[in-house]
């Protein structure tokens with residue numbers, strides 16, 4: 602089993618790039634069928650989505666547009682409180698939106714992204730996430746339509762996901778393991 606260490610944490614291989622590609626291919630087929638003639642806008646939530654978005658777009662075979670947003674946070678004592686969406690950069694009114702997320706954990710980010718997009722008079726919002734942790738969700742959503750892999754509570758890195766800014770470049774996904782397992 603492939604292991605890596607980042608700072609003080611150990612990780613082992615969890616989902617390899619071949620599995621990821623196969624799953625994304627099927628997700629792309631589903632989306633292409635559903636959105637034929639709808640010219641959807643894929644809205645990626647940076648930073649984590651960049652690899653997933655790139656691979657997903659190669660598997661979507663209908664006319665579409667791509668945009669990215671970033672969530673900004675309050676600083677200091679309010680740190681981690683999501684404030685607003687930055688960078689949509691196009692008119693989304695009347696458009697069919699597919700939010701692209703690398704991972705849904707608590708669902709806090711997703712809830713804020715959806716709330717911000719709803720203010721822009723979009724026609725519809727669906728969510729496409731590579732990973733989701735159902736046991737960690739703190740909100741109810743009725744529009745998480747496309748999920749690559751449902752995973753347990755483990756902390757994962759790679760394929761766009763970081764630990765302290767590191768590991769986003771890894772093609773495979775790794776999960777955190779206790780120190781003793783790798784000793």
Ligand SMILES: O=P(O)(O)OC[C@H]1O[C@H](OP(=O)(O)OP(=O)(O)O)[C@H](O)[C@@H]1O
Pocket residue numbers: 646647648649650702703704705706707708709710711762763
């Ligand atoms: O469901 P949640 O508990 O909100 O967690 C999911 C969010 O966490 C990560 O983003 P992060 O804020 O770490 O920023 P990043 O994309 O730049 O890594 C990930 O990309 C999701 O957007």
Ligand SMILES: Nc1nc2[nH]cnc2c(=O)[nH]1
Pocket residue numbers: 704705706707755756757758762763764
């Ligand atoms: N890198 C990373 N970011 C996250 N954000 C929410 N959950 C996770 C996770 O498991 N890994």
